[in-house]
Amino acid sequence: MSAPCSYRSHQRTVDHRVPTADHRGGGRRGNRAADTALSGYWVEARGRYLRVVFAVQVWIERGREAAGRCRVRRMLVRSGPHPVLAELTAQIAARPDRYALFSDFDGTLVEIAERPEEVMVPVDLAANLGRVRQMLGGALGIITGRPLRQVEEYIGAAGLEASGLHGIEFNFPLTAGGSPATREAPHDLIAEVVKIVAAEPGFRLENKGAILTVHFRQVPAAGGRLRAALEEIIDRLKLDHHLKDGRAVIEIIPNGTSKGTALAEFMRRTPYAGRVPVMMGDDKADEDAFAVAQEAGGFGLKVAGEHFRSGDEPFRHAGEVRDFIAALAAHSR
Numbered sequence: 001m002s003a004p005c006s007y008r009s010h011q012r013t014v015d016h017r018v019p020t021a022d023h024r025g026g027g028r029r030g031n032r033a034a035d036t037a038l039s040g041y042w043v044e045a046r047g048r049y050l051r052v053v054f055a056v057q058v059w060i061e062r063g064r065e066a067a068g069r070c071r072v073r074r075m076l077v078r079s080g081p082h083p084v085l086a087e088l089t090a091q092i093a094a095r096p097d098r099y100a101l102f103s104d105f106d107g108t109l110v111e112i113a114e115r116p117e118e119v120m121v122p123v124d125l126a127a128n129l130g131r132v133r134q135m136l137g138g139a140l141g142i143i144t145g146r147p148l149r150q151v152e153e154y155i156g157a158a159g160l161e162a163s164g165l166h167g168i169e170f171n172f173p174l175t176a177g178g179s180p181a182t183r184e185a186p187h188d189l190i191a192e193v194v195k196i197v198a199a200e201p202g203f204r205l206e207n208k209g210a211i212l213t214v215h216f217r218q219v220p221a222a223g224g225r226l227r228a229a230l231e232e233i234i235d236r237l238k239l240d241h242h243l244k245d246g247r248a249v250i251e252i253i254p255n256g257t258s259k260g261t262a263l264a265e266f267m268r269r270t271p272y273a274g275r276v277p278v279m280m281g282d283d284k285a286d287e288d289a290f291a292v293a294q295e296a297g298g299f300g301l302k303v304a305g306e307h308f309r310s311g312d313e314p315f316r317h318a319g320e321v322r323d324f325i326a327a328l329a330a331h332s333r
């Protein structure tokens with residue numbers, strides 16, 4: 001019988017940054033910045049990787065905070081990439097012609113923001129994606145629930161191939177058997193959803209044409225009520241639509257289209273066909289693409305957040321996805 005637990009990769013340096021000054025200026029008197037190095041391990045136990053940071057050092061920081069010597073405003077622990085990513089980076093660098101890489105946008109390439117229009121896109125993201133695309137011989141695709149025009153606005157400079165609106169839009173011609181053409185949401189559906197949104201000040205409607213998206217990030221407790229109301233509308237109007245839960249959001253999507261159908265469409269064309277598809281995503285909708293990637297001999301890479309919370313995800317946040325992209329981009333030079 002194999003040992004239940006083994007050290008996969010040993011001591012790494014972890015930067016533990018504890019900024020104390022208020023970013024808007026004027027931190028509390030007596031506070032000061034505290035930068036410490038923590039040590040961490042990657043521990044593999046029964047096929048799962050766990051990131052372990054020496055608790056005693058965290059405890060010392062907390063003590064300093066309690067003594068008023070610093071204030072922990074946020075804790076950024078960097079301990080190098082997850083072992084799965086380290087291996088994948090090496091494999092892709094060695095055989096870039098074998099892989100097709102796909103990425104979701106919100107929560108994967110950029111951090112989640114309070115509102116869709118408030119996302120922050122780092123300046124080097126488009127350039128790094130462009131380099132990785134070049135390295136992969138063009139086999140890099142973006143698969144998002146956003147409209148394509150927004151993807152183009154945020155990262156379009158890289159000339160990336162993309163699918164928007166959960167597999168409804170593509171910025172390239174479809175193969176035979178491709179996704180359904182864009183349809184506007186029915187007028188009676190829009191009218192009913194507008195009524196629901198108007199009744200709750202925290203709800204926000206994002207009308208994306210074929211897809212209606214209702215955000216409830218400002219009123220998280222109302223998510224269940226919103227879902228029940230939207231389900232009732234779809235049943236009553238006998239619509240050919242389904243609901244897709246996202247991060248503090250529910251989307252009303254025409255049947256027959258998903259991020260899975262989008263990934264399948266990419267995989268029918270050159271240069272994706274025949275490669276190992278790897279899809280990065282943080283949300284329920286991305287699971288459809290993970291499943292299709294898996295059927296095609298590939299896999300999904302989860303980004304932790306409100307949806308994936310096992311603690312074993314290869315990416316703990318979007319910043320680590322960007323680090324992975326940057327590491328691959330470095331190999332393209």
Ligand SMILES: O=P(O)(O)OC[C@H]1O[C@H](O[C@H]2O[C@H](CO)[C@@H](O)[C@H](O)[C@H]2O)[C@H](O)[C@@H](O)[C@@H]1O
Pocket residue numbers: 104105106107111112113114115116117118119143144145146147206213215217246247248249251283285
């Ligand atoms: O497929 P994705 O690229 O992940 O897009 C999914 C939806 O993302 C957006 O909403 C989410 O991100 C917002 C900005 O961070 C956030 O405020 C919201 O709570 C999230 O649900 C976008 O607004 C939707 O249209 C996308 O379908």
